[in-house]
Amino acid sequence: MRFSQSFIPTVREVPADATIASHILMIRAALIRQLVAGVYSYLPMGYKSLRKVEQIVREEMDKAGGIELHMPVLVPVDLFRKTNRVEAFGNILFKFKDQHNAELSLGPTHEEIITSLVADHINSYKQLPINLYQIQTKFRDEERPKSGVLRTREFVMKDAYSFHTSLEDLDKTYQKMYQAYHRIFKRCGVPVVAVEAESGPIGGSASHEFMVLTDIGEDQVVSCDHCDYAANVERATRKVADGTAGRLESEVVLKEVHTPHKSTIEDVSEFLKCKPPQVIKTLVYRTSDEQVVVALVRGDHEVNEAKLRRMGGVSSLELADDGTITKLTGAAVGFAGPIGIKPDKMFIDFDVPAITDGVTGANKTDHHFVGVVPGRDFTIEPEMLGDIRNVVEGDPCPHCGAKLKFQRAIEVGHVFKLGTKYSSALHAQYLDAGGKNQDMIMGCYGIGVNRILAAAIETHHDENGIIWPISIAPYQVTVIGLGRTPEDEVSKTAERLAAELESAGIDVLFDDRDQRPGVKFKDADLLGVPIRVTVGQKTLAEGKVELKLRRDGEMQLIDVDGAVETIKTLVGKLMAELE
């Protein structure tokens, strides 16, 4: 490809809207342009890379037994009603009506579509298992698109769905996908760690996320210093010391104090001159079946709703509205405490009983209790105790007890064991060998294709621009001619070299622009093409051209004769490094 014939509007200045490296560079290197918030055009450079990522994903999915198909973007809203997901999606679902007044949506994901398709056409255990995937654009009306291509309202996803007759069989495919994902990211040159993940209200027994560790990531990964434990903070657990029971014989005296307008942990602890860890945070939740659930955690900790849900054995849970709280406590919001209230259920974090001189709301507006001793002043049954909070830095690892540390990360892939949530709702059943109808057991496996691009740039760049892994670089080689005129020896040689490389099957960007050398070099660095070949007068006089790797800047002279072979070998070597 000739630079002058393509559409590569590089920009010299840092765009005002971008703050993170990948976003800045994707704009500067002419990969993308924003249309509206969270919606981007892919320019030739960006699209070429995107397609290379897609191709790697496709090859590895095929190798792992995936079968590619393509489902519609337009999806009837009713299909999501059948699995109660219209509400679950909430505002992120793009909804509209067609001319016949039928409700349609732009597909945010395709569990329902694939499941109903499979339900219609697969009826026997003999046709299972099957693993179907597509690479397609998804639409989610995110409340806050951000970070360039990392969080958008329209994005490309590889989504795969597998169907099985047994959990063991699902396990096998899950493992295959897990391995395939590692190969995909390796080939893309993106360093990932697989972590235990929260499967969320989507349901399902196990789930792993593939994370790229970087400070600009939106997710928090918790990992252990000493063993290989790693999990999303939503999922991470901690080792709990035995014997956390309170000291019932405590001398501390329970006392009610006046705390006007002090309803937050910070206000209360400042007003009462105590530390947040002394405060017992009392949160009131309501389940979908109108049960009132109270959760107690230490003042400096956060309740983890997924853990609470699991402990309470409920599928949905949300913070109670003010009315419910007032009804329970008889006080304004902000003065709830465990003493004297009668919720349907109460759950207490393991760290609470260890508090010896606690502070809680008094269930009376503008009043708190001090000198609270858990177990003495309110009852703690063993079945109320559990791990219901988010882990914090320094908590003991659940496997080995060493300290947990936190890192930020970008989620680029996610594998789930779904179970039968969708198959039972949409009647995806098969006849087993005994002639009985059974719900199919499902798994699903997603990869954020655009995110791979952003994550690759985020982890591979310097102050001059992108440093592409060769497997997903828009071009493998760039040839720069430094001739004075298009007709001189230097230009002709550059042109011939570019043409020969292209014939040899190499992706070449030939910078044939009538620009000064500096401009071409700067753009070459910015674009991040892994191999740069420069044809200049001085070296050509000795029959040499210059070869430089973007990643290390080392320059070497090679003979023009045989240059194609030399470069081809180098391309092969760089590609092989990513296998």
Added chain:
RNA sequence: CGGGGCGUAGCUCAGCUUGGCUAGAGCGCCUGGUUUGGGACCAGGAGGCCGAAGGUUCGAAUCCUUUCGCCCCGACCA
């Protein structure tokens, strides 16, 4: 959804506080010339409904109201 910031040339921004000539700079673009190994130089030129609507005023990029859009922090996130 809460908090903050910003909309002026293709890009980055000044001008707005304290209303007043024809609305500016750098980069980019066009013409001509000189240059040619890390974003050249000289000369000339094109390019703006100052996000939109309404209002105040003799007069609005500037003041007021409304509205649309974009970015950041937080909340949320199958």
